[in-house]
Amino acid sequence: MAAAAGWDYGVDIASRDRASVGGTIATNAGGLRMLRHGDTRAQLLGVEAVLGDGTVVSHLAGLTKDNTGYHVPGLLCGSEGTLGVVTAARLRLVPAATHRLTSLLAFGDVGSAVVAANDLRRTVRALEAAELMLAAGIDLVCRVTGLPPITTTRHPAYLLVGVADTVDPSVDLAAGIAALRHVAEVVPGDASLWAYREGHPAAVNTVGPPHKLDVTLPADRLPAFVARVPEVVARLAPHARAWMWGHAADGNIHVNVTGVEPGDDEVDDAVLRLVASLGGSISSEHGIGTAKRRWLHLSRSPAEIDAFRALKRALDPDGILNPNVLLPALPS
Numbered sequence: 001m002a003a004a005a006g007w008d009y010g011v012d013i014a015s016r017d018r019a020s021v022g023g024t025i026a027t028n029a030g031g032l033r034m035l036r037h038g039d040t041r042a043q044l045l046g047v048e049a050v051l052g053d054g055t056v057v058s059h060l061a062g063l064t065k066d067n068t069g070y071h072v073p074g075l076l077c078g079s080e081g082t083l084g085v086v087t088a089a090r091l092r093l094v095p096a097a098t099h100r101l102t103s104l105l106a107f108g109d110v111g112s113a114v115v116a117a118n119d120l121r122r123t124v125r126a127l128e129a130a131e132l133m134l135a136a137g138i139d140l141v142c143r144v145t146g147l148p149p150i151t152t153t154r155h156p157a158y159l160l161v162g163v164a165d166t167v168d169p170s171v172d173l174a175a176g177i178a179a180l181r182h183v184a185e186v187v188p189g190d191a192s193l194w195a196y197r198e199g200h201p202a203a204v205n206t207v208g209p210p211h212k213l214d215v216t217l218p219a220d221r222l223p224a225f226v227a228r229v230p231e232v233v234a235r236l237a238p239h240a241r242a243w244m245w246g247h248a249a250d251g252n253i254h255v256n257v258t259g260v261e262p263g264d265d266e267v268d269d270a271v272l273r274l275v276a277s278l279g280g281s282i283s284s285e286h287g288i289g290t291a292k293r294r295w296l297h298l299s300r301s302p303a304e305i306d307a308f309r310a311l312k313r314a315l316d317p318d319g320i321l322n323p324n325v326l327l328p329a330l331p332s
Contacts, residue, residue, distance in 0.1 A: 007093040010037030014198055022086045028078030030285045032162070035121065035249040036128045043092045044073040049084035052316030062090040075311070080287050081322040083315045097128075097164035101173055102193045106155035106185040110134070111223035113157040116180045117248040118219055120161060124176040126169040129162035131197045132248035134226075137204075140243070141196055144203040150196050151185050159248060160197050200245050201256075207241070210256035213271055217251045217280040225278055226253065232270045233257055240267065252284040272298060288326045296328055 002008065013019060013031035023029075025047070030039045037043070048058035049072075057072060076084050107113040110132070117130040135156050142149060150158065161177075163169045177186060187193070204210050217225045226244055233242045240259035246252045260267050272282045276298035288296055296305065308327055312319070 002093055003096055006096050008096040009091065010043050010094045011040050014201070021089060021091070025077050025086050025089060026079065026081045027285070027287050030247070030250075030252065032129045032131070032247070034247060034252075035130065036164075037094055041074055041077040044077050044089060045092050046090035047073040047076055047086055048088035049076055049086045051084045052318055052321045056087075057084070058088070060088060060090045078287070080289065080326050082312060082326050083321065085321070095166055098166050099168050099170075100162065100164045100191070101170055102163075102189050102191060103161045103173065103177065104150060104187040104189060104193055104196075105159040105161060105177065105180070105183050106151050106153075106187075107157045107159065107182060108155065108184055109223070110157045110226045112182040113159045114219055114222050114248055116159055116183065119180055120176050121249055123179060124163060124169070124172055126163040126165035126172060127161070127176075127249075128164045129160065130247070130249040131160040131162075131245070132253070133158040133160065133197060133200070133245050134243075137200050137243050137245050138196060140207070141199040141203045144206050145195070145199050147195060147199070150193075151187055153185065155184050160193060162194075197245065200243070200254075204243050204256045204258060207243075207258040209262055210243070210258050211260055211262075211265075211268055212286070213255040213257070213268060213282075214284050214286040215253055215255060215272070215275045215280055215282055216284040217253065217275065217278055219251055221278040221280070222248075222251055222253065225274065225280070228274060229255060229271060232274055233267055236267050236270055237264075251280070269295070290324055293324075293326055293328050296326070 010033055011024060011029055011031050012033045013029050024040050025044065028040050045062040046060040048060055050056055059072060076086060105116060113132055120127050120130060135154055138150055138158065141147060163173050229242045233240050237260050240257055243256045244253055246254045255271060257267050272295050275282055282295050282299045283292060
């Protein structure tokens with residue numbers, strides 16, 4: 001319906017064919033277009049929700065400017081269902097792009113790819129995605145899917161660049177790429193290139209059940225993190241393997257570790273502590289849930305966690321909404 005009227009939704013995630021609007025609000029989904037349009041919270045103009053005591057709160061006017069108190073949509077978005085059950089939402093739409101272009105850039109190291117992603121953010125107005133991939137991940141995707149090699153020569157790091165606009169952005173994109181330094185190879189392409197990026201999760205699953213970590217790093221520390229993760233994993237689990245890919249322009253890296261028993265969280269602990277030591281966030285898109293709540297203190301102060309508990313008590317006094325999620329257990 002929105003597309004027929006010339007509009008589009010700003011959030012695009014790999015699970016687009018099975019995700020629900022309510023679920024993306026609960027998790028504050030980010031996705032592939034976040035650098036252009038922001039996360040789900042940025043699209044949320046109003047919500048209706050049922051609180052833990054049965055009270056219905058509703059503010060769906062959707063006014064662009066409405067400075068009349070606390071922003072309930074922003075509070076509920078990303079709360080992982082612990083504060084209320086969203087039953088309706090008003091979402092911001094963006095103009096539907098009529099021109100889309102995709103290019104693949106190869107680099108000799110991760111640092112050059114990250115710098116390029118940030119340079120493109122400044123120079124290419126229509127930039128919508130800048131996805132980081134590594135040689136090992138590309139090799140695995142090709143082996144599992146049968147896709148051909150993505151470049152004529154194997155390179156350590158790749159940046160998948162997507163632009164979208166209502167006018168032809170090709171000149172702008174070409175100029176932006178031409179101004180980059182340290183580009184080893186450029187592969188102009190189309191949407192089919194996305195198969196290499198979106199094939200990563202399924203390909204990793206063929207190696208074994210992965211430990212999935214979804215983290216954010218400051219741009220200037222992202223290359224060091226990518227370099228150190230394999231060292232951390234090898235030290236604790238010599239037969240394990242770390243696979244990494246993610247959204248280079250916003251610092252979000254997906255770390256999947258295979259070859260570790262499902263119940264062994266020693267590697268998870270080490271990687272998340274490395275994230276915290278570098279000034280990053282232990283959860284970028286996937287939330288805290290039950291699996292990460294013991295590490296919440298790495299990203300949030302005691303005062304913030306106390307404020308979270310106060311909000312939980314106010315909106316869900318009986319603690320019936322998604323209990324045991326997000327907030328660390330209180331000492332007995």
